[in-house]
Amino acid sequence: MNVLVCVKHVPDTETRVKVAADGLHLDLGEANWVVNPYDEYAVEQGLQLKEKLGGEVTVITVGGDDATKSLRQALAMGADKAVLCSDPAFEDADPWSTARILAAAAAKLPCDLILSGKHGVGGDNQQVGSLLGQLMGIPVVTVVTGMDLEGTSLMLKREIEGGTEVVKASLPCVISCQKGLNEPRYPSLKGIMAAKKKEITAWKAADLGLDPATLAPSFQLKKMELPPPRPAGKILSGEIPDQVKELVKLLHDEAKAI
Amino acid sequence: MDFEFTSEQKVLRDTVRSFAEKKIRPNVRTWDAAGTFPREIFAELGEMGILGVIFPETYGGAAMSYVDYVIIVEELSRVDPSVGIGVAAHNSLCSNHIFSMGTEEQRQRFLTPLASGKKIGAWALTEPGSGSDAAGLRTTAARKDGGWILNGTKTFCTHATVGDTAVIIALTDKADPHHGCTAFVVEKGTPGFKHGKKEDKLGLRASDTGELIFEDCLLSEDNRLGEVGHGFTDALKILDGGRISIAALSLGGAQGAYETALQYAKQRVAFGKKIAEFQAIQFALADMATRIQAARLLTFQAALRKDKGLPVTKFSAMAKLYASEVSVWAAERAVQILGGYGFVKDYPAEKFYRDVKLNTIGEGTSEIQRLVIARHVLKEFE
Numbered sequence: 001m002n003v004l005v006c007v008k009h010v011p012d013t014e015t016r017v018k019v020a021a022d023g024l025h026l027d028l029g030e031a032n033w034v035v036n037p038y039d040e041y042a043v044e045q046g047l048q049l050k051e052k053l054g055g056e057v058t059v060i061t062v063g064g065d066d067a068t069k070s071l072r073q074a075l076a077m078g079a080d081k082a083v084l085c086s087d088p089a090f091e092d093a094d095p096w097s098t099a100r101i102l103a104a105a106a107a108k109l110p111c112d113l114i115l116s117g118k119h120g121v122g123g124d125n126q127q128v129g130s131l132l133g134q135l136m137g138i139p140v141v142t143v144v145t146g147m148d149l150e151g152t153s154l155m156l157k158r159e160i161e162g163g164t165e166v167v168k169a170s171l172p173c174v175i176s177c178q179k180g181l182n183e184p185r186y187p188s189l190k191g192i193m194a195a196k197k198k199e200i201t202a203w204k205a206a207d208l209g210l211d212p213a214t215l216a217p218s219f220q221l222k223k224m225e226l227p228p229p230r231p232a233g234k235i236l237s238g239e240i241p242d243q244v245k246e247l248v249k250l251l252h253d254e255a256k257a258i
Numbered sequence: 259m260d261f262e263f264t265s266e267q268k269v270l271r272d273t274v275r276s277f278a279e280k281k282i283r284p285n286v287r288t289w290d291a292a293g294t295f296p297r298e299i300f301a302e303l304g305e306m307g308i309l310g311v312i313f314p315e316t317y318g319g320a321a322m323s324y325v326d327y328v329i330i331v332e333e334l335s336r337v338d339p340s341v342g343i344g345v346a347a348h349n350s351l352c353s354n355h356i357f358s359m360g361t362e363e364q365r366q367r368f369l370t371p372l373a374s375g376k377k378i379g380a381w382a383l384t385e386p387g388s389g390s391d392a393a394g395l396r397t398t399a400a401r402k403d404g405g406w407i408l409n410g411t412k413t414f415c416t417h418a419t420v421g422d423t424a425v426i427i428a429l430t431d432k433a434d435p436h437h438g439c440t441a442f443v444v445e446k447g448t449p450g451f452k453h454g455k456k457e458d459k460l461g462l463r464a465s466d467t468g469e470l471i472f473e474d475c476l477l478s479e480d481n482r483l484g485e486v487g488h489g490f491t492d493a494l495k496i497l498d499g500g501r502i503s504i505a506a507l508s509l510g511g512a513q514g515a516y517e518t519a520l521q522y523a524k525q526r527v528a529f530g531k532k533i534a535e536f537q538a539i540q541f542a543l544a545d546m547a548t549r550i551q552a553a554r555l556l557t558f559q560a561a562l563r564k565d566k567g568l569p570v571t572k573f574s575a576m577a578k579l580y581a582s583e584v585s586v587w588a589a590e591r592a593v594q595i596l597g598g599y600g601f602v603k604d605y606p607a608e609k610f611y612r613d614v615k616l617n618t619i620g621e622g623t624s625e626i627q628r629l630v631i632a633r634h635v636l637k638e639f640e
Contacts, residue, residue: 034272069265076269122300187273189307196266 001055003046004109006102006128007039007074013121019224026224032202035070038117040184041177045147046115047078048182053149058109062101064092068200075195076187087204089212095123097199097215099131104208106119106136113154114174118143133174141169145180155172259557261547263329270322271329277306278337286338290609295420297466299341302362304375308334312350313357317365319375324499324561328506332554334486335510339613340464342510343620346503347416348372351621352379354445355425355496359484368423368443382412382588383493387419389414390626393435397426397472399442401515405479406442407456408472411454414620418453418468426470427489443481444521450475461612499564499569500577501578505557508581508617515585515592515610516546522596522605533595542595543607546588555583572634579627582617589614 011031019026046057059074060083071082119126133140146157147256236243250258311327315317335342353372354492371377388394397410431438454469484492523534560573593600601608618624
């Protein structure tokens, strides 16, 4: 089975987020950039399928040259090939444009299954996987925590509010992966060395037959601001029965929690 | 000149850091209190390739550079220097001595199981009456029946108890210690070879340190490592590389202590504000960050020179001297910044304070490093 895994190069979740001076971007100067944690589940799943069924795992990303690091990590984990979709026209790509870029690339990379993380941390749009399936005209199953192959179909478990849904999907399809699907492996040192020798293919807009003019964001970001700091807590004093009364009153009138 | 890691090196750093945070950090206090060697962690390190970092793939190694090796030892030591020193002793002392001085047959036989992580290596030069002083060695190897018979005791040997394969330096010509030493490989289970007492140490308590005892231990000629009479000079060459890993160990300990202090200073409130807002604390943190960075540059420079095959003795001694002294200084500063909390085991500062002291002692004391450096700099102006 040939698997295409979409990964995103994102700031480490421990990054302290600051809004840049222009009020439209985040200042991520000091951030350590990593593979989106949910995409690690997708890479691991692709590798497990390859180990069971043969075939190849190709990882793909839309990003700048620094995104090479995330591709190298996936290659070090055991992926066979990597594609970097990089073009000045892709710089401000919104989920729709990103999905279009990936769909154009996927058309050149025949595969039986496309995997992605359930969402990319940082942007948190949760759209690219679904849009990609829509553009390609194939089924999409999101937030998947379990996967079994049955003939030419996949039996999938997905997280829903208060329970688990079991879905059968035909191949090819797009699956977005959620924590619990597997335990991503650490790249071995040999894997990291082997990744050095694996080639990363770079595709620009022209290679994908995309007109840069059509990739402009479909929405405009007006302003970015941090949530207001949490107000200081309140500490009640006095006799315990009075404190309880006061607490109930505050929870009811002020916090409107009860 | 370029001070940036490659993308593979960043992947390596993140991988080892993530492993150390998830698998090592939750156990650090337990291992330290009980003084237990974490065998299960070494098994996992072996699977990842961390017990054969610098050796060719032919021998089961990962064929990485010394720069890569420094990244690994620093990241492990940032979380637990006990694990860092174990990886260092296994790789750059025991395994590297076999790789550098061994025959092809010896590499296949002894190095492959070490580099692939199936066996744990020890290296023993120091004796109860001799550390950096070759003339003080008392362990002897005498020719017997076409082989060698060993007698004596080695001490302060990393992996003395848990190790499977040891490289030891013994005296083969008492008349001329500097040119009368020879190295041997001894395997666990060899008659006449046993480990003695395990040391109860101030720090690095999860690292296994102890005695190796040889009582009429008969070895075949195949166990002799390198030329007869070259044992001490070979050992010094091995220490040139070993010292870079002790510099990396020191860096990790210093960084771990510094981060502990930094986090604490940003949270702890005194006199109505976070202590990180006081200039006295800021100056301490600034000096820690600066000295650690200076130590890091010296260490990576020594490693890079080793990778390029350039002379490294002076540079590795400088890196080891400076990084180890910085680690002791920075760990003390960290304890001071944490105040009372630096003195109790609820925070990692006190453990770093205990762990880093070995750095100025092991693989040549600071005094020996200064002698090595002085010998070089004086010669440069001859």
